[in-house]
Amino acid sequence: MTIKVIAFDADDTLWVNEPYFREIEIKFCQLLEDYLPQHTVAQELFKTEIDNLPLYGYGVKGFMLSMVETALRVSEKTLNVEVIEKAIHYGKELLEKPIELLEGVEEVLQALQKHYRLVVATKGDLLDQQRKLRKSGLGHYFHHIEIMSDKKEIDYEKLIKRLDIQPDEFMMIGNSLKSDVLPVLAIGGHGVHVPYHITWAHEHIDHHIEHQNFRQVKTLSEILPFVLA
Numbered sequence: 001m002t003i004k005v006i007a008f009d010a011d012d013t014l015w016v017n018e019p020y021f022r023e024i025e026i027k028f029c030q031l032l033e034d035y036l037p038q039h040t041v042a043q044e045l046f047k048t049e050i051d052n053l054p055l056y057g058y059g060v061k062g063f064m065l066s067m068v069e070t071a072l073r074v075s076e077k078t079l080n081v082e083v084i085e086k087a088i089h090y091g092k093e094l095l096e097k098p099i100e101l102l103e104g105v106e107e108v109l110q111a112l113q114k115h116y117r118l119v120v121a122t123k124g125d126l127l128d129q130q131r132k133l134r135k136s137g138l139g140h141y142f143h144h145i146e147i148m149s150d151k152k153e154i155d156y157e158k159l160i161k162r163l164d165i166q167p168d169e170f171m172m173i174g175n176s177l178k179s180d181v182l183p184v185l186a187i188g189g190h191g192v193h194v195p196y197h198i199t200w201a202h203e204h205i206d207h208h209i210e211h212q213n214f215r216q217v218k219t220l221s222e223i224l225p226f227v228l229a
């Protein structure tokens with residue numbers, strides 16, 4: 001392998017994220033259960049989020065606006081304004097969550113930092129991701145932080161160009177096959193999938209990947225033997 005840069009996804013790869021969203025989503029659905037069953041509210045919220053992705057991008061602020069929009073639609077604008085107030089409050093709760101590092105993260109970064117340029121490549125709100133990185137205490141391990149509006153092939157191509165390397169010198173590690181692995185393999189890079197127990201429905205794919213530049217590991221630490229070999 002000729003890897004020069006190893007990039008890490010952040011949410012649910014370096015630290016806990018999706019369970020916090022799920023917790024808020026449940027509270028939001030409970031808030032609207034006078035209008036619709038909770039699972040139907042959840043479906044409506046998901047639909048709103050997906051419709052809004054091209055406008056708002058990924059992250060908490062877009063999620064908050066989608067909660068407000070869903071509440072208005074589900075209640076046919078008959079809701080108590082306190083519901084809106086609560087949705088905003090839930091979003092702010094998300095922005096203030098503590099950072100809980102996933103198992104093995106610090107050891108892996110420590111072991112790799114002398115051998116590779118390490119990068120964070122994440123979607124989400126700029127300010128929120130900067131806050132999480134600062135709170136995580138991991139900032140000093142990274143040569144570069146890339147907060148991306150999306151993780152499509154073109155976004156990775158731009159990143160690789162900016163890093164001044166060839167695609168086959170780039171390895172991306174993350175919990176989403178759809179965002180962290182498939183586009184990177186497609187442009188000639190290396191992709192490592194570290195599954196997390198909860199994945200947002202939008203990131204689901206249902207096919208099996210076979211590719212010479214692809215690896216799947218159970219925990220982050222499992223990458224060490226083959227990247228340090």
Ligand SMILES: [Mg+2]
Pocket residue numbers: 009010011012013174175176
């Ligand atoms: Mg992730």
